[in-house]
Amino acid sequence: MTDDLQFDGQGHLRHLLTIEGLSRQTILEILDIAESFITVGEREIKKVPLARGKTVVNLFFESSTRTRTTFEIAAKRLSADVINLNVSASSTSKGETLLDTIRNLEAMHTDLFVVRHSESGAAHLIARHVPSHVHIINAGDGRHAHPTQALLDVFTIRRHKGAFDKLKIAIVGDILHSRVARSQIHALTTLGVAELRVIAPKTLLPTAVEKLGVRAFTNMEDGLEGVDVVMMLRLQRERMQGGHIPSEQEYFNLYGLTPAKLDFAAKDAIVMHPGPMNRGLEIDSAVADGAQSVILPQVTYGIAVRMAVMALIMGGHAEPVAGRRKE
Amino acid sequence: MSLHIKGGRLIDPANKTDGKKDLYIDDEGFVVGVGKAPDGFKPSGTLDVTGKIVCPGLVDLRARLREPGLEYKATIESELRAAVAAGITTLSCPPDSNPVIETPAMAQMIQSRAWRFGLTFIHPLGALTRGLEGKLLADMEALDDAGCVGFTNGFEPVKDTLVMRRALEYAATFDLTVFLHAEDPWLRNGGCVHEGEVGTRLGLPGIPEAAETVGVARDLALIEQTGCRAHFCNLSSARAVAMIAEAQKQGLPVSADVTAHHLHLTEHDIGFFNTQCHVRPPLRSQRDRDGLRQALKNGVLGAICSDHQPHEPDAKLAPFAESEPGISALETLLPLTLKLVDEKLVSLPEAIALLTWRPADILGVDTGRLDLGATADICVFDPEAHWILTEDKLASRGHNTPFLNWEFRGRVTHTLIGGNLVYELK
Numbered sequence: 001m002t003d004d005l006q007f008d009g010q011g012h013l014r015h016l017l018t019i020e021g022l023s024r025q026t027i028l029e030i031l032d033i034a035e036s037f038i039t040v041g042e043r044e045i046k047k048v049p050l051a052r053g054k055t056v057v058n059l060f061f062e063s064s065t066r067t068r069t070t071f072e073i074a075a076k077r078l079s080a081d082v083i084n085l086n087v088s089a090s091s092t093s094k095g096e097t098l099l100d101t102i103r104n105l106e107a108m109h110t111d112l113f114v115v116r117h118s119e120s121g122a123a124h125l126i127a128r129h130v131p132s133h134v135h136i137i138n139a140g141d142g143r144h145a146h147p148t149q150a151l152l153d154v155f156t157i158r159r160h161k162g163a164f165d166k167l168k169i170a171i172v173g174d175i176l177h178s179r180v181a182r183s184q185i186h187a188l189t190t191l192g193v194a195e196l197r198v199i200a201p202k203t204l205l206p207t208a209v210e211k212l213g214v215r216a217f218t219n220m221e222d223g224l225e226g227v228d229v230v231m232m233l234r235l236q237r238e239r240m241q242g243g244h245i246p247s248e249q250e251y252f253n254l255y256g257l258t259p260a261k262l263d264f265a266a267k268d269a270i271v272m273h274p275g276p277m278n279r280g281l282e283i284d285s286a287v288a289d290g291a292q293s294v295i296l297p298q299v300t301y302g303i304a305v306r307m308a309v310m311a312l313i314m315g316g317h318a319e320p321v322a323g324r325r326k327e
Numbered sequence: 328m329s330l331h332i333k334g335g336r337l338i339d340p341a342n343k344t345d346g347k348k349d350l351y352i353d354d355e356g357f358v359v360g361v362g363k364a365p366d367g368f369k370p371s372g373t374l375d376v377t378g379k380i381v382c383p384g385l386v387d388l389r390a391r392l393r394e395p396g397l398e399y400k401a402t403i404e405s406e407l408r409a410a411v412a413a414g415i416t417t418l419s420c421p422p423d424s425n426p427v428i429e430t431p432a433m434a435q436m437i438q439s440r441a442w443r444f445g446l447t448f449i450h451p452l453g454a455l456t457r458g459l460e461g462k463l464l465a466d467m468e469a470l471d472d473a474g475c476v477g478f479t480n481g482f483e484p485v486k487d488t489l490v491m492r493r494a495l496e497y498a499a500t501f502d503l504t505v506f507l508h509a510e511d512p513w514l515r516n517g518g519c520v521h522e523g524e525v526g527t528r529l530g531l532p533g534i535p536e537a538a539e540t541v542g543v544a545r546d547l548a549l550i551e552q553t554g555c556r557a558h559f560c561n562l563s564s565a566r567a568v569a570m571i572a573e574a575q576k577q578g579l580p581v582s583a584d585v586t587a588h589h590l591h592l593t594e595h596d597i598g599f600f601n602t603q604c605h606v607r608p609p610l611r612s613q614r615d616r617d618g619l620r621q622a623l624k625n626g627v628l629g630a631i632c633s634d635h636q637p638h639e640p641d642a643k644l645a646p647f648a649e650s651e652p653g654i655s656a657l658e659t660l661l662p663l664t665l666k667l668v669d670e671k672l673v674s675l676p677e678a679i680a681l682l683t684w685r686p687a688d689i690l691g692v693d694t695g696r697l698d699l700g701a702t703a704d705i706c707v708f709d710p711e712a713h714w715i716l717t718e719d720k721l722a723s724r725g726h727n728t729p730f731l732n733w734e735f736r737g738r739v740t741h742t743l744i745g746g747n748l749v750y751e752l753k
Contacts, residue, residue, distance in 0.1 A: 018599075020528070097641065097644070097645065120529055120531050121531070121647040121648075122646040124599050124600045125646055141530075141646075142530055143530030144530035144531070145530070182528070206526075207522045207526070207527055207533060207535070208523050208527050209527055211527070211528075212527065212528065
């Protein structure tokens with residue numbers, strides 16, 4: 001099922017709510033635009049004027065430092081005006097509904113909302129109720145989606161490993177609670193990777209996960225056998241309310257990515273992590289800081305990818321800006 | 328005033344009647360002639376229903392009217408007007424209002440509010456445990472005297488199996504029917520959709536099928552032990568109805584119902600977070616829907632109910648899990664049931680039976696049939712009327728329905744209660 005809420009009448013991306021429903025072509029277009037933005041961050045004047053005069057509100061109903069910061073930097077490099085709002089503690093505790101908050105900010109002529117919320121579907125709800133000139137980027141909704149994270153992940157994979165159709169990829173960890181995993185799965189299946197695996201104990205695998213187009217493994221060594229990319233997930237301690245794993249020690253022994261386990265993957269495999277990492281819980285420092293790790297480049301690319309999404313959405317059809325010097 | 332209802336096709340499944348027969352109603356509101364007028368009958372009025380179907384007024388096993396306690400959602404008056412517009416002349420309401428129906432005074436208050444309007448009859452269900460807290464038994468016998476037709480804990484499961492055992496034993500002592508929402512609260516664990524493909528895709532916390540089957544298994548064991556007559560409300564999974572079928576085969580005194588929406592929708596109708604499809608128990612898989620339909624066809628499920636839950640618009644304008652569950656469903660009860668006839672699942676008389684005498688039997692009330700001498704509670708509908716459901720057609724205060732813009736065939740044109748015409752389609 002596709003969601004036409006994300007596109008306007010002409011087929012342009014209007015909101016980015018989920019990867020599901022995006023075509024391979026749209027994803028590649030975003031990656032190509034992001035490629036052109038990589039150099040912007042390396043210049044002395046790290047700005048392009050694509051979103052000059054636009055107002056971007058980072059609306060975070062759930063706390064986040066990294067994601068919010070990269071969105072802020074991305075918007076500023078596009079010359080937009082950026083406001084950061086952490087709503088978790090202010091309006092909602094006074095009884096204001098989510099839509100009330102949005103309507104108030106909309107009345108201040110916001111062009112783009114970057115929204116993070118603890119409930120799945122929050123970004124869709126907002127997108128359904130804003131006027132057509134207001135854009136929404138989902139920066140994470142509950143367990144549902146985190147599309148810009150998945151886009152920066154596939155950007156990283158393309159940069160380091162090339163064509164998707166030859167790659168075997170494994171996503172490891174708390175798939176059940178992970179919006180990152182769901183978006184990665186949609187992105188990688190749409191891009192047509194050769195094989196996509198998820199690895200976790202059954203308590204952290206969602207029911208019918210195979211229907212998303214992945215092979216499920218419960219044994220780390222079997223799952224990592226021969227893969228080209230290992231995508232680790234953060235074990236969300238705060239969501240471990242149900243006792244999904246007996247102990248952190250047992251989890252690390254069985255599913256923590258150590259150099260020994262990484263040996264099962266292809267010799268030139270890369271290791272990714274969306275951050276923030278729990279060292280010694282899901283990943284060993286020797287791997288996180290090792291030669292195969294691309295965890296820090298992911299962060300750098302994250303800015304270019306978020307610039308690309310914002311430019312595409314607000315400009316309707318942004319042209320790549322490679323080679324242009326300055327304003 | 329006495330009345331001659333003429334020209335219609337009378338379908339009265341309880342009496343195995345299906346044919347062109349006129350009805351004659353005396354000035355006290357009783358049926359005095361079926362097919363032919365009693366000697367010397369001179370009606371003071373005539374209702375010409377040529378081309379339409381005349382059947383007993385519909386009986387809805389479960390409708391929440393929101394009064395008392397949630398009048399900002401709906402009131403007894405607003406929802407009874409919706410009920411008569413839907414051809415429903417008798418309904419039962421659960422005790423989970425605020426205050427809870429746990430005293431004879433509350434039970435009587437609700438019934439007398441309904442009597443005042445002269446619309447649909449309300450038969451309240453009483454609380455099974457005090458305050459629906461699942462700890463202490465409610466005064467069931469006194470509530471029975473005050474007009475409660477059964478006892479239930481509503482959506483709140485009685486977690487403590489010893490309390491449940493005592494409640495069923497006590498109800499059995501006085502030959503009372505207990506209405507059960509079988510669900511294991513620990514397996515439910517805050518879920519809001521079926522645990523399956525769609526919940527996984529949308530990242531919404533799921534309620535596994537086992538939440539229902541574990542609940543049914545526990546309750547069946549206690550029913551067997553206590554001999555209590557029990558009715559399972561709102562079954563949602565194929566495995567649960569298979570367990571009920573097995574229990575019925577063994578002779579346990581159990582019946583069960585299904586909502587009209589569970590017979591038509593599946594988890595896939597949630598699409599991208601359509602909160603109108605947020606219901607409890609959740610819409611499950613295609614396989615479950617097929618299993619429910621099959622169980623309806625072979626008689627395991629004895630009634631189709633609306634499970635009406637009107638809401639104010641804001642209740643659905645929230646992220647899916649935070650939105651309030653339930654559908655404003657009175658006015659789609661008959662249209663959705665008639666769709667099952669169009670889809671050849673059941674015959675028209677069978678469909679009407681599932682909305683009339685069979686739910687009436689479950690409630691143990693003397694309605695849902697048009698015998699000589701019966702109260703003239705009657706639903707007349709045009710089986711060929713094609714119409715599209717839009718918000719302006721809803722009489723209910725709640726406009727929360729996933730069926731907006733659905734096309735239906737068959738629409739209520741007249742509703743009579745005690746021989747009085749209380750609704751006529753404009």
